[in-house]
Amino acid sequence: MALEPTKKLGVFLDTALKFNKALVAESKDIQRRKEEVSKAPGESSHLPLPPATGPSL
Numbered sequence: 001m002a003l004e005p006t007k008k009l010g011v012f013l014d015t016a017l018k019f020n021k022a023l024v025a026e027s028k029d030i031q032r033r034k035e036e037v038s039k040a041p042g043e044s045s046h047l048p049l050p051p052a053t054g055p056s057l
Contacts (some may be wrong), residue, residue, distance in 0.1 A: 026053070
């Protein structure tokens with residue numbers, strides 16, 4: 001049973017890694033939308049950005 005805590009830690013780290021990758025992807029998507037808005041002032045500037053779902057980096 002000595003492997004059980006290690007297995008749980010592996011699952012935790014795997015989950016944390018997936019969350020981090022999703023957060024980075026969302027951050028890049030928000031940055032891309034901000035750039036699109038700044039390129040087309042007046043047209044897209046009224047579209048609200050979705051609220052951030054994770055901690056700010």
